[in-house]
Amino acid sequence: MDEKLKQIKEELTKKFEQVKNMQELNDLKVAYQGKKGIITELAAGIKDVAAEHKKEFGMQMNELKNEFNEKFETAKAKFEEQRILAKLKEDTIDVSLPSDKIQMGSKHPFNRIIEEVEDLFVSMGYDVVDGPELEDDEHCFRLLNYYVGHPARDAQDTFYIDEEYLLRTQTSSAQSRIMQANKEKSPIRVICPGKTYRRDDDATHSHQFGQVEGLVIDKDISLADLKGTLEIFAKRLLGDDTKVRFRPSYFPFTTPSCEVDVSCFKCGGKGCSLCKGTGWIELLGAGMVHPNVLRMGGYDPDKFTGFAFGTGLDRLAMFRYNIPDIRLIYGNDIRFLKQFDEAE
Numbered sequence: 001m002d003e004k005l006k007q008i009k010e011e012l013t014k015k016f017e018q019v020k021n022m023q024e025l026n027d028l029k030v031a032y033q034g035k036k037g038i039i040t041e042l043a044a045g046i047k048d049v050a051a052e053h054k055k056e057f058g059m060q061m062n063e064l065k066n067e068f069n070e071k072f073e074t075a076k077a078k079f080e081e082q083r084i085l086a087k088l089k090e091d092t093i094d095v096s097l098p099s100d101k102i103q104m105g106s107k108h109p110f111n112r113i114i115e116e117v118e119d120l121f122v123s124m125g126y127d128v129v130d131g132p133e134l135e136d137d138e139h140c141f142r143l144l145n146y147y148v149g150h151p152a153r154d155a156q157d158t159f160y161i162d163e164e165y166l167l168r169t170q171t172s173s174a175q176s177r178i179m180q181a182n183k184e185k186s187p188i189r190v191i192c193p194g195k196t197y198r199r200d201d202d203a204t205h206s207h208q209f210g211q212v213e214g215l216v217i218d219k220d221i222s223l224a225d226l227k228g229t230l231e232i233f234a235k236r237l238l239g240d241d242t243k244v245r246f247r248p249s250y251f252p253f254t255t256p257s258c259e260v261d262v263s264c265f266k267c268g269g270k271g272c273s274l275c276k277g278t279g280w281i282e283l284l285g286a287g288m289v290h291p292n293v294l295r296m297g298g299y300d301p302d303k304f305t306g307f308a309f310g311t312g313l314d315r316l317a318m319f320r321y322n323i324p325d326i327r328l329i330y331g332n333d334i335r336f337l338k339q340f341d342e343a344e
């Protein structure tokens with residue numbers, strides 16, 4: 001028996017040394033300790049051992065099983081460690097590899113011009129307000145002194161939602177809302193930039209475009225204040241040598257009304273294709289707030305005066321950033337937009 005045990009032990013030592021992986025280790029366990037395993041069968045022989053040797057035999061068997069288990073656990077731990085190391089190696093990140101290039105976006109010229117205009121007017125003490133794009137006839141027309149039947153109310157120009165509601169055709173609609181919200185408080189100094197809509201849709205007009213409205217109401221506001229303000233606006237935005245010209249015009253909500261031109265920044269006023277040879281480019285509409293508009297907004301025209309102006313943001317962006325075609329602003333061509341990187 002001793003011989004047999006010794007032989008098994010030697011054999012096991014060798015086999016454990018030869019085992020190469022977990023699979024082989026498990027096979028070894030089955031071969032020795034499985035149902036029909038070598039150790040299992042040997043241990044079953046206890047029934048044939050003489051009674052006085054049973055204890056001794058039992059101890060020897062336990063020792064053999066323990067030795068096997070110890071060797072098994074040691075080998076198992078070794079394979080487990082190898083497995084973890086191999087996995088770690090496989091998952092290693094090569095930090096020297098080049099990364100994917102992250103594409104940074106750029107500010108859209110439309111947002112950029114709004115920010116520039118806002119910064120300029122805020123620096124002059126104005127507030128920036130928002131008005132609804134879905135507007136009612138009341139604020140877009142009636143409170144701005146458009147009589148019933150005025151051509152601007154025509155359904156050919158305006159997107160009507162129903163009898164009462166429409167998409168605002170001009171940011172001037174904010175004027176009456178601002179007056180109503182302030183209830184004779186003064187001064188009012190606000191600008192309202194935003195989207196506007198008209199039923200124009202051809203190569204030079206888009207049915208959605210941007211405008212910014214300005215409104216100032218106080219005691220003793222005169223046309224000179226309007227002229228000074230708009231001159232600063234034009235020069236700051238388009239350059240200090242920009243000349244400004246005021247032409248009489250008509251808008252229902254201002255009197256007197258004017259249109260404001262700036263000297264052509266492309267030719268400096270000599271005349272070119274951009275200014276159609278005139279040397280001037282139309283920039284905005286403006287005027288002194290009509291007494292009817294003040295009254296309907298809750299301001300006594302005997303006590304208060306004011307001025308208003310409004311201009312197209314798309315045109316302004318074209319002039320400011322030298323954009324040759326208005327369609328580029330809404331085309332979302334990434335090559336065009338990329339030119340407006342924040343880097344500046």
Ligand code: DAH
Nearest residue numbers: 170172285286287308309310
């Ligand atoms: N709302 C006018 C338009 O869309 C522009 C305008 C003209 C605004 C004169 C004004 C103004 O505030 O006083 O053409």
